[in-house]
Amino acid sequence: MNVAGSALLGALAGAGTALPQPLAVLLGTGFCGALTTYSTFGYEVVRLAEDRAYLLAAANVVVSVVAGVGVAVGAHALVAWLSA
Template sequence: MIWAAGVGGMAGAMLRYGLGKIISRKAAAAGSSFPWGTWVINISGSLLLGILYVLTGEGILLPLWWAVLGIGFCGAYTTFSTFGYETMQLIREHLRIQAALYVMSSIIMGVAAAFAGMWFTSFIVI
């Protein structure tokens, strides 16, 4: 199953890089210093992981696909290390309020998105 996680991880990393660049460029063009690219990716990845969790638990998604999509894709698509790095960048640039908002909103919205994905999928599937 390691290969399955690797295949999913490759796709997740590529999408994160491409989508993150697009979102970050648009945010910068609008004059925002908030790390919208990573924020959107981490929240959407949390939502997807919540959906996949329920599908796997209900036996709809086979363990192989959990390895590809849940562990590999979502694991590479979302990024805790970039979240930490960008938080430190905001602090270094003396944007402490933005850093605090980034941390709080990332955690709250990430957990809420995972819960929403689980709830919605449970509602539809069960």
Template sequence: MTVLLVFAGGAIGAPARYLLDRYVQRHRRGVFPWGTLTVNVLGSLVLGLLLGASAGAGLPDQVVLLVGTGVCGALTTFSTFGFETVRLLEEGATMEAGLNAVASLVLGVLAAFAGHLLGGLL
């Protein structure tokens, strides 16, 4: 049952990641990977909300597996973040690479923290 829940969540999160990334990138100019930053921060926020709500309201483990591990796991992408940061460095866009690294870390952690606080209020 656990694997099926994670699989089902991944089947939602992976296409959502692709579609949201493409949508954001289509509406932005330049080399900065706005799409990847967006899905990673959004996934951090959702996971924080879920775990905050789980701690406060005691959500069933199945919900955490489906949404947290499955959806958020497939929605967010550390490997693409790493690749895009290296690509920016290779292209000589060092400021954008640094901004991507710092923004991803800071915004991701802040989003997870804010989500956890908000989720705890539910």
């Protein structure tokens, strides 16, 4: 769900002023905050490290961050292009 939340947050940012600011803030912090589960992400990484699965823990971090940033940038660009 972190990737979906990142995509939605990127889309909201890409919308710029097309959305009223209070709505963008509500959706960005409220809905995206509830949708993403970074506490679960942190727990999974710690659990993998405790199980000495260091490579999997590192891969989980790298893939999650790269995927999240990638979809946020892509969604931002797409929505900015569509709303231009």
